[in-house]
Amino acid sequence: MEVRGSVVSNINAYVKEMHPEGYDEWINKLSDSSQELMKRTTSSKWYPIDEGILEPTQIMCSQFYGSAKEGAWKSGRFSAEVGLSGLYKVFVVISTPTFLIKRASRVLATFYNPTEVSVVDSSDHSMLVHFTKLPTENEYLEYRIAGWMEKALEICGCKDLSVRATKSIAKGDDLFEVQISWR
Incomplete structure (x- = not known):
């Protein structure tokens, strides 16, 4: 952990x-x-x-x-905001939201060990992300990750963004789930 x-x-x-x-x-x-x-x-x-x-x-x-x-x-x-500045900001700004989060799911595993995350459903304006393994069962970690995803998508240009943590490993669910929608 x-x-x-x-x-x-x-x-x-x-x-x-x-x-x-x-x-x-x-x-x-x-x-x-x-x-x-x-x-x-x-x-x-x-x-x-x-x-x-x-x-x-x-x-x-x-x-x-x-x-x-x-x-x-x-x-x-x-x-x-700090991590996606400079050269990374250009990459984020030109990415689609789905591409960004799919890529971010791999990147998050380089920051938290162990982590298993996948985009289980996506469309032009929504996405469902599942974290089936996190380094610890803790709501602070889950909220921090969701906040990171929200800001990354704002930098990507998403409007009317909604990022909701709908399931929580810390609260007894079998996974941490984040539902995302935007215009």
């Missing part, structure tokens, strides 16, 4: 940028091992998911947001 360092770095950057007034308090609430990861993370290395994103996200959500969904979703959106 691991997460790539770039994901850990993005959570740290998100809190630093979006909540600068509470950043030091947030860091100080983290366990020693999570604090250490925030200081020394290398983007290409793998780190334990609990200390790398689950604990920092849970503390971030309780400190700055009213719910796990809101905070984790927003940090996932931030991660897409």
Whole structure:
């Protein structure tokens, strides 16, 4: 159950940028091992998911947001915005939504280990995505991934976008399901 360092770095950057007034308090609430990861993370290395994103996200959500969904979703959106900038942004802007998410499903497996994800249904204006394996059963992770997908599709040019997490491994379903529609 691991997460790539770039994901850990993005959570740290998100809190630093979006909540600068509470950043030091947030860091100080983290366990020693999570604090250490925030200081020394290398983007290409793998780190334990609990200390790398689950604990920092849970503390971030309780400190700055009213719910796990809101905070984790927003940090996932931030991660897409940061990760899909520069050269990657050109690729995203010229992609179709279906191509982007099919490609993203393979990319997500390079950030979260283990991950199994597939686009099980798609049309010109909708898509159904199933995650049958995630590194842990945790709603923060699921909301973060859904937020990332939403922002990636916005960058792709989708209008009237709806991204809904309709099933949850964390809540006892056999998979994490995301229903997406756009105009």
